[in-house]
Amino acid sequence: MEQKTRTLTLTEEEFVYPGNRACAGCGLGIVYRTALKALGKNTILVVPPSCLTVLQGLYPIAATKLPCVNVTFASTGAAASGVRAAMRALKKENMNVVAFAGDGGTGDIGIQALSGACERGEDILYICYDNEAYMNTGVQRSGTTPQGVVTTTTPIKGKTQLKKDVPSIVAAHRIPYLATASAAYPLDLFDKVKKAISIKGPKYIHVHTPCPPGWGFDTRYTVKVGKLAVETGLFDLYEKDAEGFRLTDASLRLSGKPRKPVTDYFNTQGRFKSLPETMVADIQKDVDLKWAGYC
Ligand SMILES: Cc1ncc(C[n+]2csc(CCOP(=O)(O)OP(=O)(O)O)c2C)c(N)n1
Ligand code: SF4
Ligand SMILES: [Mg+2]
Numbered sequence: 001m002e003q004k005t006r007t008l009t010l011t012e013e014e015f016v017y018p019g020n021r022a023c024a025g026c027g028l029g030i031v032y033r034t035a036l037k038a039l040g041k042n043t044i045l046v047v048p049p050s051c052l053t054v055l056q057g058l059y060p061i062a063a064t065k066l067p068c069v070n071v072t073f074a075s076t077g078a079a080a081s082g083v084r085a086a087m088r089a090l091k092k093e094n095m096n097v098v099a100f101a102g103d104g105g106t107g108d109i110g111i112q113a114l115s116g117a118c119e120r121g122e123d124i125l126y127i128c129y130d131n132e133a134y135m136n137t138g139v140q141r142s143g144t145t146p147q148g149v150v151t152t153t154t155p156i157k158g159k160t161q162l163k164k165d166v167p168s169i170v171a172a173h174r175i176p177y178l179a180t181a182s183a184a185y186p187l188d189l190f191d192k193v194k195k196a197i198s199i200k201g202p203k204y205i206h207v208h209t210p211c212p213p214g215w216g217f218d219t220r221y222t223v224k225v226g227k228l229a230v231e232t233g234l235f236d237l238y239e240k241d242a243e244g245f246r247l248t249d250a251s252l253r254l255s256g257k258p259r260k261p262v263t264d265y266f267n268t269q270g271r272f273k274s275l276p277e278t279m280v281a282d283i284q285k286d287v288d289l290k291w292a293g294y295c
Helices: 027-039 051-056 073-089 103-108 111-120 166-171 186-197 219-231 249-254 262-266 277-294
Strands: 043-047 068-070 096-102 125-130 177-182 203-208 238-241 244-247
Touching (some): 027 051, 027 096, 027 125, 043 051, 043 073, 073 103, 073 111, 073 125, 096 103, 103 166, 111 166, 166 177, 166 203, 177 186, 186 249, 203 219, 219 249, 219 262, 244 249, 262 277
Parallel strands (some): 043 068, 043 096, 096 125, 125 203, 177 203
Antiparallel strands (some): 177 238
16 A cells, blocks of 8 residues: 655644643643644634643633533534534634543443435534543443453453454544544654545544553553554554545554564553453454455
8 A cells, every 4th residue: 555645734723722721741641732733713612521622621720722512422423413503693604613522421321323424425524532431420331442451340350342443443434534533643643634534525533542551651652552553453544535545654654564462561550451362363363364355
């Protein structure tokens, strides 16, 4: 696969004030700051309950410079559709309407409203930051928690079920733009958000987002852990649009090359402490099979 040249670069303007209520080392801080730079000031955010509502805070001491509608979990896709309709009525078509939600709020509780918005062809961007559990309420397992991970609501040997593939569910709606990204690759994320808002209709970006307290690693390793997820081939950076599917950034560079073993990723985090060896072997086999399909 051919690498597209990067022409964009991060802008200087900040839309997040210094100092917010996220934990030290929070991957969401990188995702949010980068995405807002790409979105710019003509943006309205729609945010359900999550660590992001805590990070943003509430007026008049909010950490964000952008207007935000805080909505209920199940309604994010519908609320964003309503905000888009309001912008149409006010003849403010140039506004970006952006739903920004966690993995639990997206892949479990908000999935039907997201599906409805995609099926109706609403002109919205939906960004899901995937920290792979319900973090804000104390690390409960979600549909997107990976197999084998220990949370406060899994058996002591870890989650038995597989991680739900939410980007594939959304892709089944055949929307004009869909991408995955990672907090560890902010330039790739920036490019994808820029591209998404240049396209009409529903757009979806799923962002892998390391969380030090929830995943059990030291706050200084957020980017290292995020990179290892990509370098081991467990989480892939890609985009899908009218031109088709392509790997991007580090995932594209990995194509046809040996990847790091998945244990390099698992060993960095306490949440994988109970992973049985047989499960590790099965996961490695699955990753190898998936990558054989890319080459
Ligand atoms: C209907 C409803 N159920 C439960 C809650 C409690 N709650 C608030 S935030 C949250 C966790 C959200 O998880 P996720 O969407 O993954 O975002 P994260 O906290 O991980 O950033 C929960 C369960 C709520 N606010 N509303
Ligand atoms: S619990 Fe995790 S996602 Fe939530 S603010 Fe803390 S580091 Fe960020
Ligand atoms: Mg979450």
